[in-house]
């Protein structure tokens with residue numbers, strides 16, 4: 044089915060000037076970037092996005108990191124867009140991410156792992172509303 048997913052290039056990758064390479068990989072995959080915007084997130088939005096992790100020891104650091112500089116937020120669509128993007132991104136922990144995946148090639152540690160993608164269609168809808176209104 045044609046799906047939409049919410050994708051975000053995180054502040055580490057923007058700082059490291061990887062926007063172009065990441066966008067190229069998404070476009071080469073055949074998926075379509077429907078919307079894209081560079082913005083710096085405010086803390087309440089980040090805390091809401093990661094609310095399910097509020098009791099984790101890394102929550103504060105994660106929110107600091109995600110507000111530390113601009114991100115590039117996107118709506119990406121196409122056949123099985125959620126799963127396809129998760130394959131392109133690779134495992135959450137860059138230590139487990141295969142070479143050739145975005146995290147495998149560009150990320151070094153789990154605290155700053157370059158890119159976010161929705162984990163299912165339902166969360167994609169919620170995240171698209173949260174970040175694009």
Ligand code: CMP
Nearest residue numbers: 096101105135153154155156158159160
């Ligand atoms: P993401 O998939 O965007 O959503 C949760 C994020 O928490 C994850 O990416 C990681 O960047 C971040 N994170 C930071 N530390 C950890 C950790 N120890 N285990 C899992 N996720 C972590």
